[in-house]
Amino acid sequence: MAAALLHGVGSTTPLSSVNYNNSRRSLPERKRASFLIQCYGSLLPGSKIGINRAAKLSTNAVTTKQDNVTASTTSKPGHELLLFEALREGLEEEMERDPRVCVMGEDVGHYGGSYKVTKGLADKYGDLRVLDTPIAENSFTGMGIGAAMTGLRPIVEGMNMGFLLLAFNQISNNCGMLHYTSGGQFEIPIVIRGPGGVGRQLGAEHSQRLESYFQSIPGIQMVACSTPYNAKGLMKAAIRSDNPVILFEHVLLYNLKERVPDEEYVLNLEEAEMVRMGEHVTILTYSRMRYHVMQAAKTLVNKGYDPEVIDIRSLKPFDLHTIGNSVKKTHRVVIVEECMRTGGIGASLTASINEHFHDYLDAPIVCLSSQDVPTPYAGTLEDWTVVQPAQIVATVEQLCQ
């Protein structure tokens, strides 16, 4: 029984009627229209963008409940959650379970979080446990790491992943390397999370993809969530992990709605998710691009192709086990990512697959990434920097000739 997935992608702003006067979060204020759906077909360059065309997505497009997912919805009805609510639920369950779990970040406490992920938690757990920090990423990330050294389990929220560039020294040298340089004496069970990726005309500095910069840091794990189900599971797994984990969320995915199980579940940090099984080609993707891929998959299925779609979820380390099994089956790989072409996750994944599964490939791996440009403000230009479903369709058609 697959739940119908309604994408609230058109209404991308956080669900708040508060006016954003803060220049840092320069999001246009929009009213939240319930379940506003923007048809991806209209994002093609040159076509008109039709906002109010409600189109229910076919249940085949995103298989969240059918195949290999461990928790089933057949036992209990489950409850519907938006992605940010799923994150909050996971966070709250972990805070309830372990008194050492604490949150720190800008506006996480009294304000409730700029994307509402920590709403209500400060009232429940107090100001010290859900800590409003000043705007000083370098030092509050360092503070989180210092607290983790003593045994606390902090969750550091970057209001936007791009701001964590200021904390790069702390994340790389102290977070990633302290376990090693201390000969195993100190563990750093910290979770660093925040939204990143290209939003709706947020400008270059607020549309960065940090996973490509962080991926070389030894000692950290990186995961990217894409659905409410895996957001909650990955959040819980990240908090329980004794390693430092960076959890990448996406600005445009916070309002996705899905039915999640009532019973407690934790997902596997190192595992990829099989979204759609297929035979002809393996499409590897993560985060927001999963939805572009599934849109393209719909078109491809209509044209007679059978793509296998894997949401890799674990960006460091790659789940080469799942990916490898898929490559051995289909012999063709397309990687669709939102990172830049140069030095992105796709580049690393291409190298990794080539190294391990070269003999199984019938064709060179095709990697579709964002253009190597700062994200422009103009809407049309912004659409062209990111991979669109039409490009994915064209690539697969060409690859499968």
Next chain:
Amino acid sequence: MAQLTRRAAALNKSLPAAILAARGLATASTSPITVETSLPFTAHKIDPPSRSVETSSQELLTFFRDMALMRRMEIAADSLYKAKLIRGFCHLYDGQEAVCVGMEAAINRKDCIITAYRDHCIFLGRGGTLLEAFAELMGRKDGCSKGKGGSMHFYKKEGGFYGGHGIVGAQVPLGCGLAFAQKYSKDESVTFAMYGDGAANQGQLFEALNMAALWDLPAILVCENNHYGMGTAEWRAAKSPAYYKRGDYVPGLKVDGMDALAVKQACKFAKEHALKNGPIILEMDTYRYHGHSMSDPGSTYRTRDEISGVRQERDPIERIRKLVLAHDIATEKELKDTEKEVRKEVDEAIAQAKESPMPDPSELFTNVYVKGLGTESFGADRKEVRTVLP
């Protein structure tokens, strides 16, 4: 006083009982002696503590022995570096021993210390052994970080020593994190986050200080002002070299860092203040005889006369020696014997460290992640290994 006997016991572990009795440390009295610090404390936004410090003959002898040990260790490290047994960066602490020793006398092992890369002596003070120190410097398996850290990455978790950090200034936010955890767990202990006059110009220091003051964290920021930030004198790098005043709304105290008793008094005072009122800055006016690191001769930006002048007038070990002799706690000969023992202890430790093997090649991949996570894929309950990733 219990902590002193514990420290004395720890240091004397390797000495046979005969020498112990002969030297009289075991019979040195703990009856209080009051000594005046060399200089009064200068304070910013707070009332300074009194100049009279309570100490005892046992404490003074312990100070002397500890500082002599540290001095000897650093000089030995100098020779080892020149013999190419220690490679990379080696930052020596000789001249600054009083800061470390005075601080230890005022606190316990539940308090945390975190510092930058000039960490060898502080590691010893926190309970590290000479063998662990030398083995780590030479990159051997018996080092405190299994040979994987090096000179700049000494850590001792049981001793409350959080390192050992190479990037200037990055340890101060970590220190505030330690203080945050202490406040969170209601530990009644404090954190000493140490940094130098060079690091005092880092932005993250002020960010961390702001947060510590905002939430009344029990953090004590200790600026070891040896007047040279790497190769640049403090007056050329800082518009306002009054580092104890830089906290603005945070009180500060300037201390003669070459006087172990003044340091002890200041740290005791700071600990009481931090537990009640939040952060405080201590500026230790100290001096390093060596250059910034072993690749720096230390004489291009200062004169040899300056170095020898400080050595003659302000050397911390000499000061304690004079005190001990003035109060008739030990004779000149006994102190010289102590120094000889210390030298022997250091030489033995070096010999033992040289015997220690290099780390096993498989150690390259251990401790990157905890429990192999990241290369293994566990089930959702993290108990069963599903597969090992290639």
